[in-house]
Amino acid sequence: MAHELGPPVVVLREVTKCFGNLTVLSGISFTVRRGETVCIIGPSGSGKSTLLRCIDGLAPVTAGSITVAGREVNDPKLDHRALRRDVGIVFQQYNLFPHRTALDNIMMAPVHVLRQDRAQVEKRARELLAKVRLTDKAGAYPGELSGGQQQRVAIARALAMNPKVMLFDEVTAALDPETKKEVLVTVQELAAEGMTCILVTHEMGFARRVADHVYFTDGGVIVEDGPPAQVLEAPREPRTRDFLDKVL
């Protein structure tokens, strides 16, 4: 994607994450600049989701440093809530709040965390619903929505906080092919508007279209990275080639 890239928003330096004796990430480093869309691909269990959770401070890192919008995530004095105001995260299983309507799901955080004016929040929430093409679903409960619709509400919910970076954790993995597309279109539009996005995905065609940069991870390390055309179509590393042969 050919848009101007701004200053670094997310910087990882030698990030290591262990669960007990199990090393999930060992020395991951990369930089994501403002407006950039980055895709992380790789086999299941290679620590991709953990990486996103670390960036949002949902999982503490064992060693190394992560800075998000100038804030050190691995600082014991970190204000987690301030960090999470800057980071929007969307999960594979949507994780909407089932006892609240779609509109309420979007409004809750701005009203209760940012303490913004309810009327203004509602206006913006309806705009976001229109943006994800769910204008008529404002009053629907998550249980009444399809997977793709729920996921788009989840994206709108994260956007309502005006984050500086959006993290997408295999957001289409639980969806069937038709609903997958509507979610991918939403993400693609966001990326095109200049939102900084980090995506963990198994959709290679999608990565090829939207990513500015692709990272292939395996066994907790970055095996190969580069522009999508190079990594996905002319991989240099045999491990990347193996993986792409299996999934394509």
Added chain:
Amino acid sequence: MLQPVRPLAAIRAPLARPVLPLATAFVLIASLAWAQAETRPAAESAVAAVLRWAPLIFGGFLFNVLVSVLSMALGTALGFPLGLLLMARARIPHATGWALTQFFRNAPWLVLLFYVMFLLPFELHIGGLTIPLPSWAKAVLGLSLPVAANVAELVRGALQSIPEPQWSAARGLAFGPLQTIRLVILPQAIRRMLPPWMNLYAILTMATTLISIVGIQDGLTITRAAIASDARPELMLPLYLFLLLLFFVYCYPIARATLVLEQRLQVRG
């Protein structure tokens, strides 16, 4: 054409509903007839005697209901924070909550009642203030302790039954821990808590007759006094049955509502 087979439960259900109250009413009538037969010719009829005592016994029963409502309210108010303590990750709050819950859940209700009745003074002096502690207030406190421990377990179980991703999603939206509990977890957990909480209330209501042992004038005390004052042992059965029926009529709808709620929650998943 084939007739759809009615499931056994559907056939039994409409029958089962009136059976219990009918049976109880039948036993009451039978015992009245038996008491009537035992009555010496000159004495007042058994039916008249039961009717004479009924308003007093009913008044006593209403006191049982009052005590049950107050104990449940206090027990729930104490049990909620106790349940949150059980969820605490820090060791000392968790251990405190655990010890209190285990102690009050595994002690006989009557023994707890005795302890509270006899350990607490009849009035409290706080500064210059004297607060009287009537025995009914002590009884409410005594019954609320095991209720609180049971509510704490209900709260913990319901909170833990909410899947972890709900916590992650709330944290990801920058909710604080208490905001997460108040806005996301509790509203979902309370639905799941309601049926066992109502069940606990029905059990508590029946357990309120324990207060008659520590000398409080409840429905059971009055019934016993009625039997003793008339010196007519044949009235024992109908009078006790009348009291039983009062409790049954009050508690049975609660049990039914609990079942209906449980089924509705199961359907919703």
